[in-house]
Amino acid sequence: MLFGVFLTLGVGVLSIGLRSFQNSYLQKAGALGILVATYLAVYFISGSWIWGLAAAVGWLFLPWLEILTRIRALRLPKEKQLRPKSPPSSDTFPALSDITREIEDEGFVHVGDAGWDWEDYRQFFRLFYREEDRAQAAICLNEQHDFSFYYLRISSRARDGTAWTTWNYPLSYGLKLTPLFRINRQRADRSFWQLYQSHREFLRRNGVDPAQIDPLDEERIESEMEKDLRDQIAHNIHKGVLKQTATGDVKYSWRGMIYLWCQFLVDLVRL
Known part of the structure; x- marks a missing residue:
C-alpha cells in the first residue's frame, strides 16, 4: 500500500x-x-x-465543463467594428510597455490602438507597422470576466488576399480560420524577436516575394482587421461551427462545441 x-x-x-x-x-x-x-x-x-x-x-x-457552461452561453456580435481604444491600465496589462519597446526595437512603428467591447468580453489591439518589409504586428489582449490573456501576431498580407501570419496564441483557437489565412504557430513563451525571425523564415520557406506584400497604412490596417473578423464569423457560420440567434448575434452550435473539444485534444498531443 x-x-x-x-x-x-x-x-x-x-x-x-x-x-x-x-x-x-x-x-x-x-x-x-x-x-x-x-x-x-x-x-x-x-x-x-x-x-x-x-x-x-x-x-x-474535463473541457466539457466549461464548454457546457460558459461557452454554450456565450454570445458574440456578427459584426465586429473596431474603434480607437485607450490602452489598459498597468494593473490589467503590466507587460504592455515592455512588449511595445521590444517591438519598436525591431523597427516597427506604433500606428494606433483599437479594440471592441461586447457585454463582458473585451479585446484590445496595439498595432504596429514596418515599412521595410510591409509587416504588420499586433499586441492582442483578450478579457472576459476575470480571465485574460495576450498574444503577439505578425502578418504579411499578399496582394491576392493571403494573410501569412505568425502568432503565439496560447490556447486552443476556438474558430476555424478562413482559407486565406496561413498560420505559423509558435510557443507562447517566444519573444517578439523570435517570432519575427520565425515569420521571416516562414515567408522564405513558402516562397513569398516581398514584392507580393501589399503596403498598408493605419486606416487600411484597421479596415483589413475588421474584414478579417467579419469573414471569419461568416466562414464559421457556413461551416456550422457558429449559428445565428434570433436577436442577430452568433453562438456556438453543437458542432462548434465538439470542434472546440477536438481542438483541445489536438493541442494536448501537439509537440
Whole structure:
C-alpha cells in the first residue's frame, strides 16, 4: 500500500514540476504524467485497472465543463467594428510597455490602438507597422470576466488576399480560420524577436516575394482587421461551427462545441 502511495506521489510531483518548465516537450510530458498519476491513484484505491483507466481518460473530457457552461452561453456580435481604444491600465496589462519597446526595437512603428467591447468580453489591439518589409504586428489582449490573456501576431498580407501570419496564441483557437489565412504557430513563451525571425523564415520557406506584400497604412490596417473578423464569423457560420440567434448575434452550435473539444485534444498531443 505504501509503495502505491509513494509511487503515485512521486509521479504526481514530477509531473507538476515538468509542467512548470517553459519547454513544450517537458510540459507535454508533465501532462502525460498527470494522467499516469491519476491512473495509479485510482488503481491502487480500487484495485481495478479499468477504473484507473476511466479516471485517467476522464481528464480528456474535463473541457466539457466549461464548454457546457460558459461557452454554450456565450454570445458574440456578427459584426465586429473596431474603434480607437485607450490602452489598459498597468494593473490589467503590466507587460504592455515592455512588449511595445521590444517591438519598436525591431523597427516597427506604433500606428494606433483599437479594440471592441461586447457585454463582458473585451479585446484590445496595439498595432504596429514596418515599412521595410510591409509587416504588420499586433499586441492582442483578450478579457472576459476575470480571465485574460495576450498574444503577439505578425502578418504579411499578399496582394491576392493571403494573410501569412505568425502568432503565439496560447490556447486552443476556438474558430476555424478562413482559407486565406496561413498560420505559423509558435510557443507562447517566444519573444517578439523570435517570432519575427520565425515569420521571416516562414515567408522564405513558402516562397513569398516581398514584392507580393501589399503596403498598408493605419486606416487600411484597421479596415483589413475588421474584414478579417467579419469573414471569419461568416466562414464559421457556413461551416456550422457558429449559428445565428434570433436577436442577430452568433453562438456556438453543437458542432462548434465538439470542434472546440477536438481542438483541445489536438493541442494536448501537439509537440
